[in-house]
Amino acid sequence: MMPTLNDYLLLSAVLFTIGTAGVFVRRNLITILLSIEIMLNAVNLTFVAFGRSFGTADGQIIVFFVMTVAAAEAAVGLAIVIALFRHRESLNPDSFTSLKW
């Protein structure tokens, strides 16, 4: 018995939920960025599964673009983390509240 599209979508939903929970629950900037990567990968799995289901290459091409954007996001995000760490010597997002009303 082969795994069906629904199996892949369920797995992807579980991974996306784990990523979302990580963003909300964790208090460490690097772990939050890692949770965002989990969410992006869950979406990638959905794209590839649907592309396979429709029999086109479009899903794989979108995954290619998502990976490019993820690389750019990781580079800029980590640069911001480094700059913030130099200012406050902390990775806890609760300590960066200067812009809060």
Added chain:
Amino acid sequence: MTLFFLFGAIAVVASLLVITQHNPMYSVLLLILSFGALSGLYVLLDAPFVAVIQIIVYAGAIMVLFLFVVMLLNAPKEDTEAARLRLVAPGAAQMGAILAVVLIGELWWALTRTGGQSGAFPAGAVTSVAAIGRSLFGDYAFSFEVTSILILVAMVGAVVLARREGKRSDGT
């Protein structure tokens, strides 16, 4: 089906461990394991090109960047003392748990409404890299070029953001 469950279980367990580890170093290494399992799933989905770039770009490049920053900042020490008690912010924990439950319930509801369709994959998958490349440089040529500008902007932005303050005096 066995391989699907194996890779899926590895991906889910590794991702769960990623968000529960106290040490960011372990989180990054476990996330690499999760990406490896996802790469196996892409092979099962007849997408070898995506599986390979998952390993090369994600596990090889992006995660090494994360590892580099984790080692550069050497943060786990200060993270464990003051933040151990409030590793989970009081309000955010309940909020995150509720949102996670709602999200997975919603997705389950949507997936069970597909009716009689089992969602089995048809024959004839696009597996050749040549077909992907032809489509990428044909229909998606404009997006591909825009992506290169995005990468350039991200690179310049990262350099500007991570540069040390105080070097402004030398006229740059």
